[in-house]
Amino acid sequence: MTLLFPEDWIPQAVKTKLPDGYQIRPLDSNDYNRGFLQVLAVLTTVGEISERRFQEQYEYIKRARDTYYLIVVENDQGRIVGCGTLLVERKFIHTCGLVGHIEDIAIAKSEQGKKLGLRIIDALDGIAKEIGCYKNTLACAEHNQIFYEKCGYKRNSLEMGHYFQGPPSPIRNARI
């Protein structure tokens, strides 16, 4: 089994600060059965996702090289209790610079307050630096602003969204 990305891109300094028996690592294709989707449900609606659908999505993400960096925290019982994504955008501006987008940060309710959220952000920042991003950005709810400030982030712009009416069209892949 090949990993999404090299495990040693997650800073050792982050790993050593985890509670005993916990680990932080790239998302694994077996994490469906370790509670990954249940952790994401802390954040928003996940929907009904079969194991097969999960595997297909995982394989797609893995094939999209140098773009998706999904990490999880596994507790001492072998359950996923935290997760986060770094999505890397290749720009033309800033001399073809790389920007990291932090997405889908979630910690299981029973594990909140143990600095796991902070460790996940530190890990994603470390990976972004390792691969050459000049910054990471994220959007968050007002009530999480202090958390992200404690992770070193500063409020600097307004986030906007446009939710489209009706169900989404079937997914199309444009690669020729």
Ligand SMILES: CC(C)(COP(=O)(O)OP(=O)(O)OC[C@H]1O[C@@H](n2cnc3c(N)ncnc32)[C@H](O)[C@@H]1OP(=O)(O)O)[C@@H](O)C(=O)NCCC(=O)NCCS
């Ligand atoms: C927000 C979330 C990721 C924080 O994770 P966590 O592991 O509970 O937070 P940590 O223990 O790492 O907290 C680190 C610091 O931030 C503070 N903090 C955490 N959440 C906070 C909040 N919502 N408001 C204010 N401070 C907060 C902690 O008190 C701690 O401060 P300290 O270092 O002074 O003790 C977690 O509560 C969560 O999953 N919430 C639901 C999903 C969500 O909102 N995700 C973010 C989407 S943008």
